[in-house]
Amino acid sequence: MSDAAPGRIDPEEFRRLGHRMVDWIADYHRQVGELPVLSRSGPGDLLRALPEAPPEQGCGEAGWDEVLADLDALIVPGLTHWQSPQFHAYFPCNASTPGILGELLSAGLGIQGMLWATSPAATELEQRTLDWLAQLTNLPDRFRAPDGGGVIQGTASEATLVAMVAARHRVAGGRDADLVAYTSTQAHSSIVKAARIAGICDEVDGTTRNGRRTVRFVPTDDNLRLDPAALRAAIAEDIEAGRTPFFVCATVGTTSSGAVDPLPEIGAVLADTGFRDAGGWLHVDAAWAGSATVCPEHQGLLAGLEHADSYTFNPHKWLLTNFDCSAFWTSDPEHLTAALGVTPEYLRNRATDAGGVVDFRDWQIPLGRRFRALKLWFVLRHFGAEGLRAHIRHHVALGEQFENLVRQEPMFELAAARSLSLVCFRLSGPRERANAEGRALLDALNAEGQIYLSHTTLPDPVDQAPRFVLRMAIGAAATTADDISQAWDRIRALAAQIRRAGTEPTA
Numbered sequence: 001m002s003d004a005a006p007g008r009i010d011p012e013e014f015r016r017l018g019h020r021m022v023d024w025i026a027d028y029h030r031q032v033g034e035l036p037v038l039s040r041s042g043p044g045d046l047l048r049a050l051p052e053a054p055p056e057q058g059c060g061e062a063g064w065d066e067v068l069a070d071l072d073a074l075i076v077p078g079l080t081h082w083q084s085p086q087f088h089a090y091f092p093c094n095a096s097t098p099g100i101l102g103e104l105l106s107a108g109l110g111i112q113g114m115l116w117a118t119s120p121a122a123t124e125l126e127q128r129t130l131d132w133l134a135q136l137t138n139l140p141d142r143f144r145a146p147d148g149g150g151v152i153q154g155t156a157s158e159a160t161l162v163a164m165v166a167a168r169h170r171v172a173g174g175r176d177a178d179l180v181a182y183t184s185t186q187a188h189s190s191i192v193k194a195a196r197i198a199g200i201c202d203e204v205d206g207t208t209r210n211g212r213r214t215v216r217f218v219p220t221d222d223n224l225r226l227d228p229a230a231l232r233a234a235i236a237e238d239i240e241a242g243r244t245p246f247f248v249c250a251t252v253g254t255t256s257s258g259a260v261d262p263l264p265e266i267g268a269v270l271a272d273t274g275f276r277d278a279g280g281w282l283h284v285d286a287a288w289a290g291s292a293t294v295c296p297e298h299q300g301l302l303a304g305l306e307h308a309d310s311y312t313f314n315p316h317k318w319l320l321t322n323f324d325c326s327a328f329w330t331s332d333p334e335h336l337t338a339a340l341g342v343t344p345e346y347l348r349n350r351a352t353d354a355g356g357v358v359d360f361r362d363w364q365i366p367l368g369r370r371f372r373a374l375k376l377w378f379v380l381r382h383f384g385a386e387g388l389r390a391h392i393r394h395h396v397a398l399g400e401q402f403e404n405l406v407r408q409e410p411m412f413e414l415a416a417a418r419s420l421s422l423v424c425f426r427l428s429g430p431r432e433r434a435n436a437e438g439r440a441l442l443d444a445l446n447a448e449g450q451i452y453l454s455h456t457t458l459p460d461p462v463d464q465a466p467r468f469v470l471r472m473a474i475g476a477a478a479t480t481a482d483d484i485s486q487a488w489d490r491i492r493a494l495a496a497q498i499r500r501a502g503t504e505p506t507a
């Protein structure tokens, strides 16, 4: 019987195939701008092309020509190219050379860092890199050791969920309480999703099955920022009715328009309504905009963050760190780990028992965890603070460029103030017509597939009715001023065609 392990890595085979893969990725990035940014695939196209049964015999190294040919022929056409310079649809999802190499290394090492003891370097590199990020973005001291601390979550959605369960633990402990959470009408859908997962509410409108409102969507002001007076009234009403306000999620950079909730005023409301005294928790979600605060000129976005108990932003969106990497800090790790920690016998070990080490399994939903700090470390070392600032400033300048183009064209108007590199715009004129034209424009643009934008609706300041709004979310690492000019020329030409067709209908 052979004693060779069938699944082992043959280092030379890995070297050969690895070099081919790296070449493939390099070529992909060289030509990604020439591919149609939005996949042209229809539903089921790939499913029909793939065999229904798994391969019985492996192809081994010799079969990799075929694997790579299938990658080109079957997989690439089914991709929407998030790294394309003409991807402006959702908030970005930056890849970079150090980010990709960090992912490769993490896979190559194949470690799992659930406990400090299962790879001390994984935990300590994460602590150090998150502390570097806290310094770069000038976070309040309360989020840094020894009182607070940072951890990498998979997504901002997970960050909100863990913050919410920590808040519940702090406010209610084991006792029954009629808990209520608050966020703005413009907050991300992940907030109410977290509340549903945590069992705070059942429905997406923030109610329970028996009709109690346990997540309140607080109205916003004309700039789409959470209205502190409305928050104050909602909390006071709930306290008066015997309910227990326990969690507020404020947003720095909302998904629809990039609005920034007023943290100083929110902090004051929480202090004087009794929310704070009862242990209530403020979480701040800056999933996208937080990356910009590596630049001192954007750190004002976080004014008032000292009122928060937890804060998150996603380096995997706009800070050149490949998905997934959501940075999360809390000033109260004690309640977080009390809410999430479970220690069965098989996870006990000397280092944990002796104290003095952090086991990140207690800071997150899953037990197991990837070595994500490597890619963040590589990114921070490769670009340095200066390189990261240049990256953000480049995109903010492109946002200004696009904003000016919109302002100069009477056919269009801004639908909200530009936020960093996000420009929300719409066709000008009566609402119904402009909404219909906006939809037609987005459909026409995305049908061409060369430039990818997405939309939202924002309330009309006059009567709150929805206005259809195009979102130009600039942030792909490769986007240049030329790409923005080209995108604008195409948007304008299509809008003119749509407008002409609308006023002079053709058969």
Ligand SMILES: Cc1ncc(COP(=O)(O)O)c(C=O)c1O
Pocket (backbone or CB within 6 Å): 091, 154, 155, 156, 157, 158, 188, 190, 251, 253, 254, 255, 285, 286, 287, 288, 314, 326
């Ligand atoms: C403000 C905000 N919060 C949360 C999220 C969700 O992010 P994630 O995919 O990391 O859960 C987004 C996504 O765009 C967002 O814009």
